Amino acid sequence: MGYPFTIDDVDYLRSDEGAAALAMVAGSELSTRTRLADIGRARARFGERAGPLIETVLLRRKAQAKLVDADSWLFTGDALQQATPRVVARHRGTRLTGRRVHDVTCSIGTELSALIELTDVAIGSDLDPVRLAMAAHNVPGATLLRADALHPCTRDTVVVADPARRSDGKRRFDPAASMPPLPDLLDVYAGRDLAVKCAPGLDFDRLGWDGEVEIVSLDGGVREACLWSPGLSDPGVRRRASVLRSDGTAWQITDTEPDDIPEREPGEWIIEPDGAVVRAGLVRHYAARHGLWQLDPRIAYLTGDRVPEGVRGFRVLTRLGYTEKALRRELAARDCGSAEILVRGLDIDPAVLRPRLKLRGTTPLSVVLTRIGHAPVAFVCAARN
Template identity: 35%
Template sequence: MDADLARWLVSADAVEALAEAAGQPDPGSMAAATALRRSWTPGQAAAVLTQADLRRRAVVKFGEAAGRLFFTRDALEQATRSDVARWRAERLRDAGATRVVDIGCGIGADALAFAAGGLEVVAVEFDPATAVLAAANLGGDGHVVCGDAVELAGDLLAGGAAVFADPARRTSSGRTWRVADLAPPWDFVTGLLTGRVGCIKAAPGLPSNAIPDGVATTWVSHRGDLVEASLWSGAWSPGSRTAVLLPSGDELDAGGRGAPPVGPIGRYLYEPDSAVIRSGAIATLADVLAARCPQAGIAYLSCDGFRATPFATAFEVQQELPFDERVLRRWVQEHGVGALEIKVRGIDVDPAVLRRRLKPAGQGSATLLLTPTAAGARALVVRRVGSSPG
């Protein structure tokens, strides 16, 4: 989509077309395209049908607000979920920010949260069409500048503004996770953190060697999904590593601890949230739970007494079996298990393949958790427990 088509899309002239597109059962169908082309050009019809499709997909990130926002496919994929954007705005505000320059704003998801949090927002977007959509999304709540952030950042950040950057993670060949492929360049955006309050959004798999010395890093889990790593200056202790759970806001700091202790499987086993694992806070969680790992380097924790925690899924160990396919197949058959969940860490096995080989059939259900231990590989029959084991 070019900038001229984007300007039409966000104008009053497109309101009727957007409404007709939203009423189509399948915006991607030939029938929908044919219907819209009776009144609008092929380009306009395609644009509004794309919006209808993207707005439906955007509900998971934006809730009911998705129906009034404008998107591109790439920008929606990279856009921050609303709970995460709201949390980030609160952290920047609490760190003393009053004005934020949003570098690489996309369709303006974070900029909207900054504005809603009472911050003055200037958003920078390189792509002209996306900049038009971002401006429409922000309305009067912020200012969008279209241009090269590398050239514009110095002037825009003058006067003590905080910075937020979300480098584009796409190349001509598709989505990229390579730091070297990000735009604006990674060294440039991380350099913007020096001497000011700021945050840089990154992929959750950000390699540790890409994190500058003295920069705080959070790994954010939203409703169980690990959604991002974010680098901070001014809002967290320099060099800290923290797991953050949203929307609750629970935090667990890695605290420079080493590896958790290793010991036998106890009555309860915990599967830490991915944010805990990525942040290196598993030893902190082990301390909280008085727990140990079944084997060094395995991200399960086990203990004899139950303690509730938001940072891990808890299971009660009902039976411990050797990891032997014949033993497991016999157990599944004897217990009439038809619905079988298999979770695995540290053992080279495909759960889907193993499930087929165990031939579950029956009315029962079970969860098997496979893990190496000091005594060898084990299959644990477990059941989930909530805030209490009862």
Template identity: 35%
Template sequence: MDRSELVDLLTPEGFRLLDSLPPWDAQADVVRLVSGLRAQGHPAGLVASVLSQSRLRAKAESKFGEFASRMLFTDAGLEQATRLSVAALHAGRYSAAGISRVADLGCGIGGDALAMAALELEVTAADTDEVTAAIASYNLAPFTSATVVNARAEEVDLADVDGVYLDPARRTAGHSETERLTKASDYSPSLDFAFGLGERMPTGVKLGPGFDRSLIPAQAEAQWVSVDGQLVEMGLWFGALARPGIRRSALLLGRAGTAELSADADSPDAEVRGLGEYLYEPDGAVIRARLIGDLARELDAGMLSEGIAYLTSDAAHATPFATAFRVLEVLPTDEKKLKAALRERGIGTLEIKKRGIDVDPAQLRKRLQLKGTASATIVLARQSGKHVTLLVERV
């Protein structure tokens, strides 16, 4: 979306047309829909804009729920926006720390600022892109405590705020078809700027879950967040926003509720042990937070192999921090023998999980030429350093 498209959309005619559209249907005949709207006399540019917004609102429901139907988005803005459930936890940190005035630097379409404003925090939301800032202004319009400015993070006056939140741009500039930046030195604003703020005032920094751990400042609390099993972000918290005694945290959000595993440092891995009756696959947040050892001790489990994020034990223990599997059989590692073993069992649908093994599951599945009506899960990993293939079932 460029500036002219946004100007056309932000008109009474634009909003009437957008609100008149039926729910977005990805299978609908878009050409026919466009032709119908054009026949009603609507300009081509406006038709394109409202259909794009209708598509994005439908896509945004997974992040913003029912609020998505009253918001505006860009493709890139939605891709990078914080899920509302996670943004609410961010906002809660500021409120719990007694911080009432926050600068959201690099606010994007305003997801985090929206959650802060909903808790009646005073928010100054800034974005360097003019279109994105305008969309954030629209999304935050219902909140009198929120102000949006079109400015670079480094230019925002912080004299009247108690804390700062930053979501540095980790993709190339633009509103669609952006590319991920592979070097932390290319983030905007820079990490030096963000971490510098953390040294002098309460600061939160949202980063990707694969962020280089060697760059994490010693004084920060690092929290990896997983939503319904999907690892979505790593947050760094400084000053009053960092909880005493916690430097590593794995936070899991899901339909069953919220669960957290935390420690004052990386936990040492558990000892490697022989294969037990049960196998555990830790959640990605636990793995990234390097709290596998603590989880293993909670489960009375050991490592399947050194450096491999699978745990094994002789008993099943319920935990939100890992998926548990019952080990049914140890299958051959040789591909031809594995193929024969799966055919003997009539397995035609196969889930392949792997760690520490250089294999493409999709290509392996094709080579196995599966036949049969049964479905199964196999785990390709290392046991005490040696390749092992396990037939398992979820507990």
């Protein structure tokens, strides 16, 4: 549980005095080795202000991976945990360019900061006065309101929402337990143009959503899902995977593309699609785009005779029916000294299996363990650089 910021804390941190104090505390190492001494010095100098100063400096350091200008922002711990990375927020904002947008759960303003640059009008609202005060600092010039997301207070706007899935550092997995509850939010804004950020692991069919579900990854890690109402979606699109990189490159695939792929024996390479493609249920569509096919219709590993640009592949050296003994023997014969182990469709923990393989050689290899039909198989591979 992080420091409980108050309005008075935020006012102080936004002041010239607070900014100068933050700069001084930011010069402290605040590592595990020095933290007690650093905190003692801060308390001796700043008294009761030491808490919000130290917490803000630590949160700014954690935020560097999400925001390029994190050193000037104010955060709470929970708000930072849920904050949208800048690259993802701008990606979403580009779909709303030229629209009037109301972020009804604006929190500290990470989404709003992208929207205000890309849209005609961007309004933010939240129930939490502390987060609103932080948003006023983080997004200068933004129009901010204190309002309940479940009580609409604007008209003719696209509604953007990000229901809180964390409280006191703990993640909520039930969409009805988010704040505000996701089902209630969808009911309140039924018929409105709506974009809702949510967890990528939800059962969207069970949720009953009749618009588009977009799964977004950033630098190889799945970050979030976004529900787009029909008025904000391309015709016919129900599922989309968006694969983003911090260097600005991106690509997308949707369920309107062909998904016809051949049934063939494994090719020269095994390819693991980006997690956004897998979560969006677009593995076959991705395979069809790149001339690949599946190892097994129920497994997300793909295979083919070439590897798509920018994707990691594993060149197959040999295939064998999987048993631990057979795999250990094969790796020993290939002088394997270290093995990257990837598993889909089998109940195997790579961390448990690896020491039992007793690798003593010098060659690094990759092992793909999966199931084809009902048979467990192992592919010993050389990883593509």
